Amino acid sequence: MTNPSQICIAVDAMGGDHAPREVVKGALLGAREYGVKLLLVGKADAINAELEKHDTSGLEIEIQEASEVIEMGEAAEALRKKKDASISVAARCVKEGRAQGVVAAGSTGAAMAAAVLNIGRIDGVIRPAIGVVLPSISNRCLLIDAGANPDCTPEMLCQFAKMGTVYMESVYQVKKPKVGLLNIGEEEGKGNEFSKTAFPILQADGSFNFIGNTEGRDLFNGSVSVAVCDGFTGNVALKSAEGIMRMFRGILKAEIKKNLLATLGAGLAKNALELAAKQVDPEEFGGALLFGIKGLCVISHGGSKAKGIKNAVRVAKEAVETDVLGKITSQIAAKPAVSTT
Amino acid sequence: MTNPSQICIAVDAMGGDHAPREVVKGALLGAREYGVKLLLVGKADAINAELEKHDTSGLEIEIQEASEVIEMGEAAEALRKKKDASISVAARCVKEGRAQGVVAAGSTGAAMAAAVLNIGRIDGVIRPAIGVVLPSISNRCLLIDAGANPDCTPEMLCQFAKMGTVYMESVYQVKKPKVGLLNIGEEEGKGNEFSKTAFPILQADGSFNFIGNTEGRDLFNGSVSVAVCDGFTGNVALKSAEGIMRMFRGILKAEIKKNLLATLGAGLAKNALELAAKQVDPEEFGGALLFGIKGLCVISHGGSKAKGIKNAVRVAKEAVETDVLGKITSQIAAKPAVSTT
Numbered sequence: 097m098t099n100p101s102q103i104c105i106a107v108d109a110m111g112g113d114h115a116p117r118e119v120v121k122g123a124l125l126g127a128r129e130y131g132v133k134l135l136l137v138g139k140a141d142a143i144n145a146e147l148e149k150h151d152t153s154g155l156e157i158e159i160q161e162a163s164e165v166i167e168m169g170e171a172a173e174a175l176r177k178k179k180d181a182s183i184s185v186a187a188r189c190v191k192e193g194r195a196q197g198v199v200a201a202g203s204t205g206a207a208m209a210a211a212v213l214n215i216g217r218i219d220g221v222i223r224p225a226i227g228v229v230l231p232s233i234s235n236r237c238l239l240i241d242a243g244a245n246p247d248c249t250p251e252m253l254c255q256f257a258k259m260g261t262v263y264m265e266s267v268y269q270v271k272k273p274k275v276g277l278l279n280i281g282e283e284e285g286k287g288n289e290f291s292k293t294a295f296p297i298l299q300a301d302g303s304f305n306f307i308g309n310t311e312g313r314d315l316f317n318g319s320v321s322v323a324v325c326d327g328f329t330g331n332v333a334l335k336s337a338e339g340i341m342r343m344f345r346g347i348l349k350a351e352i353k354k355n356l357l358a359t360l361g362a363g364l365a366k367n368a369l370e371l372a373a374k375q376v377d378p379e380e381f382g383g384a385l386l387f388g389i390k391g392l393c394v395i396s397h398g399g400s401k402a403k404g405i406k407n408a409v410r411v412a413k414e415a416v417e418t419d420v421l422g423k424i425t426s427q428i429a430a431k432p433a434v435s436t437t
Numbered sequence: 438m439t440n441p442s443q444i445c446i447a448v449d450a451m452g453g454d455h456a457p458r459e460v461v462k463g464a465l466l467g468a469r470e471y472g473v474k475l476l477l478v479g480k481a482d483a484i485n486a487e488l489e490k491h492d493t494s495g496l497e498i499e500i501q502e503a504s505e506v507i508e509m510g511e512a513a514e515a516l517r518k519k520k521d522a523s524i525s526v527a528a529r530c531v532k533e534g535r536a537q538g539v540v541a542a543g544s545t546g547a548a549m550a551a552a553v554l555n556i557g558r559i560d561g562v563i564r565p566a567i568g569v570v571l572p573s574i575s576n577r578c579l580l581i582d583a584g585a586n587p588d589c590t591p592e593m594l595c596q597f598a599k600m601g602t603v604y605m606e607s608v609y610q611v612k613k614p615k616v617g618l619l620n621i622g623e624e625e626g627k628g629n630e631f632s633k634t635a636f637p638i639l640q641a642d643g644s645f646n647f648i649g650n651t652e653g654r655d656l657f658n659g660s661v662s663v664a665v666c667d668g669f670t671g672n673v674a675l676k677s678a679e680g681i682m683r684m685f686r687g688i689l690k691a692e693i694k695k696n697l698l699a700t701l702g703a704g705l706a707k708n709a710l711e712l713a714a715k716q717v718d719p720e721e722f723g724g725a726l727l728f729g730i731k732g733l734c735v736i737s738h739g740g741s742k743a744k745g746i747k748n749a750v751r752v753a754k755e756a757v758e759t760d761v762l763g764k765i766t767s768q769i770a771a772k773p774a775v776s777t778t
Contacts (some may be wrong), residue, residue, distance in 0.1 A: 231681070231684065232684060233684050233687045233688055233691070243621060246621060246628055246629035246630075246632075247629045247630050278673065280584060280587060280668070280669055280672040280673060280676075287587055287669065288587035288588045288667070288669040289587075289588050291587075291669070311673075311676050311680075312672070312673045312674070312675065312676025312677035312678075312679070312680055313676040313677070313679050313680030313683065314680065315677055315680055315681075316677075316680040316681050316683070316684035317680065317683070317684060326629070327621070328621055328628065328629040328632070328670070329669070329670065329673055331621040331653070332619065332621060332652075332653045332670055332673055332674050332677075333653070333673050333674065333677040334653065334677075335621075335652050335653025335654040336653035336654070336656060336657075336673075336674040336675075336677045336678045337653075337677045337678055337680070337681040338653070338654050339652075339653055339654030339655065339656055339657040339658065339678070340572070340656075340657050340678040340681060340682055341681055341682075341685065342654065342657070342658070343572065343573060343574050343657035343658060344682065344685070344713065344716075346574045347574055347713045347716050348713040350574070350713075351713045352713075375685075375688050
């Protein structure tokens with residue numbers, strides 16, 4: 097029974113380290129849990145072989161053949177050669193209106209390029225950006241740009257702030273989201289040449305709630321809802337945080353193993369330890385969103401397993417339901433940026 | 438009984454949130470454990486009141502009066518007005534040879550400025566930098582610059598690499614320390630304009646073991662011994678890592694409290710949890726080192742308690758014993774940088 101109002105999410109079934117097995121599995125879990133229709137894109141034989149392993153009763157699933165795959169190590173340039181790459185075909189499904197959003201795991205650079213080439217950017221957007229909703233003990237913070245544009249202009253940061261504000265308002269129901277400039281001190285006048293130049297321009301914009309500078313440690317304590325920065329800074333912040341968490345979990349495991357009582361104790365506390373770990377697990381966050389593209393794109397970690405893909409389907413569905421894209425488009429149209437590049 | 442060969446460390450007894458109580462306590466712990474002589478700098482009355490609370494038998498302690506204090510919120514400019522600030526007096530004790538190193542808690546900016554003004558930089562050093570030895574499961578990595586210079590030239594990065602190499606060789610006995618450029622991708626050609634310009638200059642220098650780009654997540658996994666970057670990037674990396682760790686510890690505590698079995702289990706695993714936490718605790722690392730100053734300076738976290746100060750005393754002593762300063766001075770003299778600023 098086809099439900100014409102059902103949201104359809106295209107999933108690049110071939111992307112990431114564990115494709116197609118984990119991707120198909122995760123997409124099915126997402127479809128069941130969040131009630132979306134799936135458009136699985138990739139080699140039909142491989143996809144069908146995976147589908148056979150699962151109960152798909154009651155699910156709406158369509159397969160779109162795509163004969164090529166962008167491998168994890170390949171740069172975005174590979175897209176120009178591989179016209180029939182699954183990520184490109186999946187993006188075109190969004191462009192053509194066959195799906196309302198696309199989920200891809202794997203190289204963020206390739207996914208970004210595929211989205212720009214096949215869907216295009218929203219009119220008035222200087223540059224698309226990557227946004228990541230960070231883990232937090234209380235209010236969440238969207239870090240934007242998390243890596244798409246290593247060098248930025250202040251006007252790009254204003255657009256990131258605007259798009260991030262729409263997202264946090266729509267999906268997280270934050271009223272007047274606080275926007276901070278990621279910097280190395282709280283006072284105005286702190287920072288490098290770029291942040292000192294950007295500060296007054298962000299302050300003067302007026303189309304979002306700029307509260308001033310914010311520091312690396314504030315990304316995770318709920319003090320701002322949107323942290324804007326160039327993609328170099330954002331990527332370093334994100335990966336440093338990921339790096340220390342991975343290290344700490346390794347240390348914790350090693351210390352617990354060293355001692356019998358601790359092993360027993362950790363066994364009892366296992367649930368709590370797991371619940372805590374879950375809250376800082378990148379797979380639980382459903383990946384990165386591309387902002388400024390004329391179609392909804394969610395990129396999951398290249399190492400994503402089913403859980404990560406399932407959550408990416410959720411993130412895509414939430415954004416479609418709350419019409420993030422439509423709102424961003426009208427926001428940008430309301431006050432187009434004058435690019436200084 | 439005075440031992441003329443005993444290393445003497447000057448400690449700014451008035452700096453940081455918990456001065457003088459925790460600073461004096463920590464300095465005494467350090468003196469006892471690491472066998473150093475102390476020169477406590479600050480208000481003599483306040484210092485003596487703290488000393489009376491402890492057993493100081495067998496310790497060599499001298500007090501140097503300093504009538505003023507730089508408060509945590511004050512900027513480095515306050516140093517020019519407060520000529521008799523404890524941090525400045527402590528730095529001058531090093532300049533005058535009364536102590537071989539100085540330990541200060543509190544504002545890194547003020548300590549850096551006090552060191553530059555009162556001790557001066559090593560001949561040939563373009564700019565002093567802040568180095569922090571990061572926690573790791575295996576080999577340690579020195580992050581330099583962690584915040585002193587928001588904008589840098591590639592030549593400054595070469596000097597940071599050189600000074601960091603000497604430190605990791607001397608104090609951590611690393612042979613040919615691997616030096617990485619903190620960047621957002623591993624391949625050459627990745628990054629922002631600055632890192633793309635710096636890469637070939639670091640590669641051509643030849644006076645350290647440059648292995649290419651390194652990413653935020655590699656700061657904590659032992660893959661490089663020295664990570665060089667501008668102070669803006671380094672500070673964001675450091676604070677983001679601190680921020681997520683603080684958040685995770687909060688989450689873990691909350692999850693454990695929610696459930697009786699977990700509370701019991703965590704009680705049994707307490708030792709392991711604490712040992713793990715200790716390994717990522719900034720207080721255990723003894724703080725940041727100033728590189729490029731003609732005197733040894735260790736800056737502890739503004740919120741340091743006795744443990745943090747004790748460890749800073751250790752870090753200072755280790756650097757004095759291994760003559761880090763003398764080696765850096767001859768390294769820099771061997772190949773002075775041509776500044777492009």
